[in-house]
Amino acid sequence: MLLIACPWCGPRDEAEFHYGGQAHVAYPEDPAALSDEEWARYLFFRDNPEGLFAERWSHTAGCRRWFNAVRDTATNEIHAVYRAGEPRPVIA
Amino acid sequence: MADSVAASVAASMAERRSPAAAFAARFEAASAGGGLRLAEIPFLTQINLRVDPKSPAAERIGTAIGVPLPVEPGTAAGGGDLEVLWLGPDEWLVVGPDGAAPGLVERLTEAADGEHVSVVDVSAQRTTLVVAGDRARDVLAHGCALDLHPRVFGPGRVAQTMLARAGVVLVAGADGFRLLVRSSFAAYVAEWLLDASVEYVAGG
Structure with missing residues (x-):
């Protein structure tokens, strides 16, 4: 089980959280102008890196806030957590 | 004004039953030993x-x-x-x-x-269960992953977390813990608390 540090509540068991996929996927500025392929790319295409990945989590069983975390997909180590709306921290 | 409102509310709910009312006798029996106190604070x-x-x-x-x-x-x-x-x-x-x-x-x-x-x-969403006494932390630790040591989770601390996989609001007071549990989960959590406290109850 992962131990995830909610930016509000502190470290909690993974079971208290829900996963929200890749973070920082911006909604298209003018969705109506997109072709079907571009829209499908926005909806369904996500990065799948081996290594650092910024992703969204929701502390469902706690404060119920969404936040972002940078997790290493190879080791499951969580390098940073930050509140929604904050920029992705630079990790050396 | 406030009194008359309270009185009319009380009167209109004369028939109401709290979600863990059926556990009163078993809570009392589990509390008899002195090391642990279980109770419901209804409504x-x-x-x-x-x-x-x-x-x-x-x-x-x-x-x-x-x-x-x-x-x-x-x-x-x-x-x-x-x-x-x-x-x-x-x-x-x-x-x-x-x-x-x-x-x-x-x-x-x-x-x-x-x-x-x-x-x-x-108000109707949750009822309040009391888990107090010297053994309160031991009982909760059976189903709660939080560090409940008074140094970390002393009086005045609140956490929304899982107890035995049920969502609870856990409130630490000077005299023990209060659990705010959803009404539909109250019977389950009450049964779980009684089961978890067996080893701490005198004669258990």
Whole structure:
């Protein structure tokens, strides 16, 4: 089980959280102008890196806030957590 | 005015039953040994409050109910017969005695004064279970992953977490813990508490 540090509540068991996929996927500025392929790319295409990945989590069983975390997909180590709306921290 | 409102509320609910009422005798039996005290506090008033903590409305609400809204995550503030539990960065649960809901909603709504504030009476959503005594931490530790040591989770601390996979609001007081559990989960959590406390009950 992962131990995830909610930016509000502190470290909690993974079971208290829900996963929200890749973070920082911006909604298209003018969705109506997109072709079907571009829209499908926005909806369904996500990065799948081996290594650092910024992703969204929701502390469902706690404060119920969404936040972002940078997790290493190879080791499951969580390098940073930050509140929604904050920029992705630079990790050396 | 407040008294007559409380009286009429009490009268109209003369038939009501609390979610864990059926466990009163077993709670009492489990509490007989002295190391542990289990009980239900039924029908507490609970008002869910959402407001921007930096807004003037938040300050007015704090003044109106005599308790400044606690802004540090996981803390509670109390004053008079009210207690304000931190649920989120812009969300609180105002807990008061039975029958206080109509008056409290009115005071909160008045203090909000048309600003972007949500005040919802959720008293029926949860009931309150007491887990107190020297063994309270040991019992909860059977199903709760939080560090409940008084150094970390002493009086005045609040956490929304899972107890035996049921969502609870856990409140630490000077005299033990209170668990706010959903009414539909109350029987399950009560059964679980009784089961977890078997080894701490005299003669068990």
